[in-house]
Amino acid sequence: MSEHKVTLADVKTSYRRWAGVYDSVFGAVLQDGRNKLLRQVAKLQPKSILEIGVGTGLLLPHYPPLARVVGVDVSEEMLVLARGKIAKHNLTNTSVELSDGEKLPFNDGEFECVVLPYVISVTPNPNALINEAIRLCSPEGHVLVVNHFSGSKTWALLEKVAEPIAAKIGFHSSFSYDEHIGKSGLNVVHVEPANLLGLSKVVTARVT
Ligand SMILES: C[S@@+](CC[C@H](N)C(=O)[O-])C[C@H]1O[C@@H](n2cnc3c(N)ncnc32)[C@H](O)[C@@H]1O
Numbered sequence: 276m277s278e279h280k281v282t283l284a285d286v287k288t289s290y291r292r293w294a295g296v297y298d299s300v301f302g303a304v305l306q307d308g309r310n311k312l313l314r315q316v317a318k319l320q321p322k323s324i325l326e327i328g329v330g331t332g333l334l335l336p337h338y339p340p341l342a343r344v345v346g347v348d349v350s351e352e353m354l355v356l357a358r359g360k361i362a363k364h365n366l367t368n369t370s371v372e373l374s375d376g377e378k379l380p381f382n383d384g385e386f387e388c389v390v391l392p393y394v395i396s397v398t399p400n401p402n403a404l405i406n407e408a409i410r411l412c413s414p415e416g417h418v419l420v421v422n423h424f425s426g427s428k429t430w431a432l433l434e435k436v437a438e439p440i441a442a443k444i445g446f447h448s449s450f451s452y453d454e455h456i457g458k459s460g461l462n463v464v465h466v467e468p469a470n471l472l473g474l475s476k477v478v479t480a481r482v483t
Contacts, residue, residue, distance in 0.1 A: 281399050283349060283375065290330070290350035297331050297353065305393060306333075308421040308469035311477040312392060313337050315465065319417055319479075321387035327376035327408060328394025332357030335371075336364040345386070346371040347379060377403040384413040391420045396450040405459045412482045418461055420478040421469060424452040452476065 293300070316324070316338060324338055329346025330353045338344050348354050348371065357371045374380065377400055389408040395401045408418045456463065461480035469475040 281397070283399055286397060286399065287349055290348075291352045294331065294350065294352035294356060297356070298333065301393075302333060305470060305475075308475045308477055309334055309337075309392060311467050311469050312390065312419055312421045315417075315419055315477065315479045316388060316390065319388060321416065323386045324388045324390060325379075325381070325386040325408075325411055326390045326392065327379075327404065328391065328397065329354070329357055329371055330393075332360040332371065334390070334392060335360055335366060335369055338369075340368065342368060342388075344369040345381075347374040347376055349373065349375055377407055379407055379411060381411050383410055384416075386411050387413050387416040389416070389418045391418065391422070393422060395420060395422050395455060401450075401455050402459070405455065405461070409460065409482050414483050416482060417464075418480050418482060420456065420480070421475055423450060423470070423475045424456075425449050456480075 290297075313334065320339055321342055323343045324345070326334060326344070326346040329335070329348050330350070332346060335344065335346060335357065344366070346357060346369070348357070351373055354371050354373060360366070361369050361371065376394065376398060389412045391404070391408055395404060398404045405418075412418050456478055461478075461482065463478055463480045465477075465479040467477045469477050
């Protein structure tokens, strides 16, 4: 575990600052991963979707229209923008709420699909958030992740250098696939590289 531990207060402070420019800065640059994740969701056609770390709601207008969609986030400033998209696109099947994805007020197995886009390397305790996603996913359901993961030795070195700064702006820079996905107990059925240099992966997994 890094000594530069990210706290929930760091995350809230960081996204309070990012909210106003988030879509301009991180919209297009991370869109390839979102598009690949959406293609996986479309194949599964779930009746219910939970998105943890919904942010400004960039994915919300693109989920299957018949699904019940719930988004959660710890940043009220990001959620204000997500609510704007819900209103703009008249997404009557969709709601968002302020809640910590590591401990959510939903029942075991409540959602057919739990989606984690670019959140597991931001949350203070990634394994706790992944365990919560597994708890909330129905036995026949899927957990989908898109995130950057540590790659080559050169990148690993750069990530280490970036780590103290990354903690200040609210994310874990070096992030191991084996540590967080490999050891999670998830049954991975599909992995696809995404974004610049394939630094991100889109992971589709079953919970049983
Ligand atoms: C990098 S943004 C991703 C936003 C969006 N999913 C996207 O595709 O752009 C990470 C989001 O996760 C939220 N977040 C971080 N930790 C969280 C937690 N424990 N529970 C809920 N949301 C969290 C942050 O507030 C932020 O809005």
